[in-house]
Amino acid sequence: MDDLIYIARDFQPKGGMCAKCEKRHDDCSGLDFESMPIISIDLETIIVRCTEFKRPVKEVSGKGE
Secondary structure (H helix, E strand, O other): OHHHHHHOOEEEEOHHHHHHOOOOOOOOOOOOHHHOOEEEEOOOEEEEOOOOOOOOOOOOOOOOO
16 A cells, blocks of 8 residues: 555645635646645545635525515
């Protein structure tokens, strides 16, 4: 199992988080993904939980007033 740590060197955030993030159109390539909590590891990639994730602010529709 320790060998996986040496093979998997590409850190990337969980894609679903990016798709739902308020900053999804920003360039996040400068973030320090290596310091973020690990969600899973496969042979080539370490998937992390992005600590910069922001939920979009929901707009108030005014319905039901």
